[in-house]
Amino acid sequence: MELISSKIHLDFIRWRWAAFLVSGLMIVASAISLMLQGINPGIDFAGGTLVQVRFVQPPQLHEIRATMTRLGLGDVVIQEFGAREEIIIRVEKQSDDGGKSSQLAEQIVKSLEPLAGQGNVELRRVEFVGPQVGSELAEQGALAMVYSMVAILIYVAWRFELRFSYGAILALIHDTFVAVGLLSLLRIEFTLVIVAAILTLVGYSINDTIVVYDRIREEMKRRKKQELAEVINIAINQTLSRTIITSGTVLLVLVALFFFGGEVIHDFSLTLLFGIIVGTYSSIFVASPIVLLFEKKGMKGGSTSVKAKEAVS
């Protein structure tokens, strides 16, 4: 069985300007969203208290809101979480923090009991992050991002060539930025788990890019006389079938995770679903054409010297 005919030969390189336009539009849209509404930091980074409770009967949200107002907690976000009985109450970080916010959860549950009746509210989850921890976690998340990119840059430069590194890193930044843009657009809460999703997407995107690069490197050795643009086209076409199948299987499981994995990892799987699609797109339409851009600047002509190293076998 074949999804993609082996005889297919698409001119991806010729479409690169259209692709750059698409990427540009996505980046601009992300930037606008980030400027206008920014990211929506979850309590992991912003600090604060999150309480998840389950009612036996679906509660009236406005009643909960009124109760919370009476407690005088400042900004409180109340929302359903997956099911109508499942409610999340998020309280912004308290300015005065004499260990009081750590007792907030019990206070909230106690205040909800009269609404639903004794024993009809169950405390499912409490998360409290102090302001200091929040900023530390944000710093660590950002550092993790930078370090992984630097590590990848070095690895790709060592295994391939420096211009491949540029392509890989630009594609990564592209993917990350667009994914963060989507999170901003959909107002998805930025949590530690989302950082894990974005780093996974970085891992996947680079994985995908490397497979295409590998084939470019191989074909460059074999077709020294041919134009680099044509070599890249051949490589992308040869790996197209694999790219689509692998992305497809990963998407299959992510769809399973999205629909059956439960509410807690809903945003995680959504981020990855989008990330895999963008990551696959970028290895074809961003990472590979960029190698070509750097070629045009650096050297002239078709006979490119390839310093690819042999793998340990």
Next chain:
Amino acid sequence: MKQLPWWKPAVVLLVTLVSLLYSAPSLMGGVPSWWPSWLPRQVIARGLDLQGGLYLLLHVESAKAVEQAAENMVDDVRAIMRKEKLRYRGVEHAGGTDGVVVKLSQAADVEPVRKALAAEIVNVAFATAPDGLALTLTISENSQKEIKSFAVEQSIQTIRSRIDQFGVAEPTIQKQGEDRILVQLPGLKDPARAKGLIGRTARLEFKMVDEKGDLAGAIEGRIPPGDILLYGEQFDRASGKKTRQPYLLKKRTVLSGDLLTDARVNFDSQFNEPYVSISFNSQGGRKFGQLTGEHVGERMAIVLDGTVYSAPVIRERIDGGRAQISGSFTTEEAHDLAIILRAGALPAPVTIMEERTVGPTLGRDSIEQGLLSVLIGGALVVLFMGIYYKGSGWLANVAVVLNIVVLLAILVWIQATLTLPGIAGMVLLMGMSVDANVLIFERIREELRLGRTPLAAIDQGYDTAFVTILDSNLTTLITALVLFQFGTGPVKGFAVTLSIGLIASMFTAIFVTRVLLAMIVKNRRLKSLSI
């Protein structure tokens, strides 16, 4: 693929067997009764998000321990001054500082006082005020550091002993960074109570009531020097209300809780109300006897963490080193109070910096949904591979299943903790682990299209795909390692699962499938491949 060395199938068989043995107890959800005792019995540890429990990150305010040390120095300095018969106007410790100030009436006294103090008190720096009328003793930097790190260690021990007495299976209590403590209590039923138990400083102090002082004036802000205004909570049985009762006390602590040996819950025979009876060690008992002897007819307040619990009148000298703390407790409160008194006070207050509580039902839901998505995701991939690559696809499926089994076995073996993101990592891995086989199979198909024989195509396919697989997996591994380095809790769990899974998938997808393929096509003149 001329011949298959005998050790290759042996390795595959061995890894499969060992992995199955290690993962079986976890896969069956527990060690079954028939499971022989000499086989591995560990079950994979589930993270708090999967079994419920409490995660706390505590900050030890170790600067307060230094302050306390300075406070304690006041008594020492006074004793030395008295012993050496030196004149002074006052010795005091200003709140929030790490030093003690000795006030003198004439500048000529500075040098003899400094000498006398330096002879007995070590690890302090001396400084003289410009007018020569005050001498400041500051705890040296090294000594401060020591006090702080000791405070953290001591806090860990105290918290551990409180939790042990409270009864939690497999608690984790670790130092993190310089002044933080990480506490993980899996499977906890009552997080609020545990938090109260862990977070309380439990400084027990006995102070004399200032009977002559003007209580009303003190409430309005005119507190006599050397005194302190503290409150107690009074529970009125008739109205069921709690009221705050003010007490004017002598600032000096006459006896503190560090001389306790035991604390037990007892019941009052009259109201059947619980109280906590405490016993002092011999030194404490002697001191207590002496104190009560000297102050018959006066009131002595029992203060815990700045709250007055009771202030009974001393009727007679009490020997035998026993006292009781009463104060309208519930049985549970009395029980917890006894635990923290037995375990001792924290050397410095702790604050909660981060708390994550997962209820047991949410944990159960998470694991059920997580496993369901693993099964569905896995089934989809297996079906797809089987249909798309036919025979070879089923070979890859064997590798995917083996991959999960090996991963699970390694996680059990290294005692890693399975978290919800860890399960997500496993699901994702299933999608990615077929990638190696897809790369190989696509290469084999290409080689076949070029007209090679099946056997040559297989060899060529595996060899060329190997480099690609290595490069692509190593780069993914790099991000997983960075994630591990910087992540905490569940994110770390995800990184561990992903890293180990990637390495395991390289083994199963490249090595195992090739050996299996070789065994299948061995000694057969293959005309076509099912691919």
